[in-house]
Amino acid sequence: MKILLPLFAILLLSACAPKESVMPSYDLTTAEVIHRYHEAVTSVTSFEVNITNTQDQNTSSTNTTMKISLDPFIIYQVTNPTKKSSEAYISQHDYYIKDKGIWYKLPKTLHQDALQKLLQASFFNIFTDETESVSSIRNNDTYILKYNHVNEDFKVLPFPTKSAEITYIIDESNYLPLSVVIHYTTEESPTTIHTIINRYSRYNEIQSLFIPEDIEKKAKPLT
Structure with missing residues (x-):
């Protein structure tokens, strides 16, 4: 079974009380936008x-929706390729995936590897280390931050890229972030x-996200 896991969506955030933002009357610098971000x-x-x-220009497309709770850390994921769909629940300790109507539990070795890739793939880290490579513009009620890189040592993406x-x-x-x-x-x-x-979307609106007990009990080990 091929396990498709989007590595680009997991945001490494720590939970605390929400803060109110004050909109300035002037355009912020790139460093200021990143700091507020x-x-x-x-x-x-x-x-x-x-x-x-x-x-390659719509020759292949995958759509995935993920609901993510950060405390406790749980992800519910639904992936809808062209001809089939799959579901998954991921926590820090377990990974369950549904394939052809049957739930499977990944072995610890595969789970830990997948989770580690998720953590490494956080896009929040790039601005901390690569601020000088980021440009920003203010556009209506948004700021657009852009990062361009062509380098074999580019480590932001979890796989080799030319650019x-x-x-x-x-x-x-x-x-x-909106997008x-x-x-x-x-x-x-x-x-x-x-x-x-x-x-x-739905920042701080998702409640009671958990792995259903029947899935934990009935899932077959994936070998």
Whole structure:
């Protein structure tokens, strides 16, 4: 069974009380936007993200919706490729995936590897280390942050790329992301071009996210 896990949506956030944002009357610098952005995400305890992954001008497309609770850390994921769909529950300790109507539990070795990739794939880290490579503009009620990179040592994406461009759309009212668009070109031959669009919503609105007990009891071990 092929396990498809979007690695681009997991935001490493710590839970605390929400903070109010004060909108300035002037355009912020890129560093100021990034600072407010990092301050804002510390207030997030849950959110939803819709992910569209398109390869080579719509020749292949996958749509995924993820509901994410950060405390406790649980993800409910529904993936809808062209001809089939799958579901998954992921926590820090367990990973359950539904395939052809049957729930399976991944072995600890596969689960830990998948979770580690999720943690490594956080896009919040790039602005901390690569601020000088980020440009920003103010557009109506948003800030647009753009990161361009062409380098074999580019470590933001969890796989080798020849080039990548990452664009954040930040809500000026609270400095939380509305969407993230990732364009990248793969290194393997033949080269493929991918576009990933993450649309974020329902900040701090998702409650009672848990792995159903019947899934935990009935899931078959995946070997």
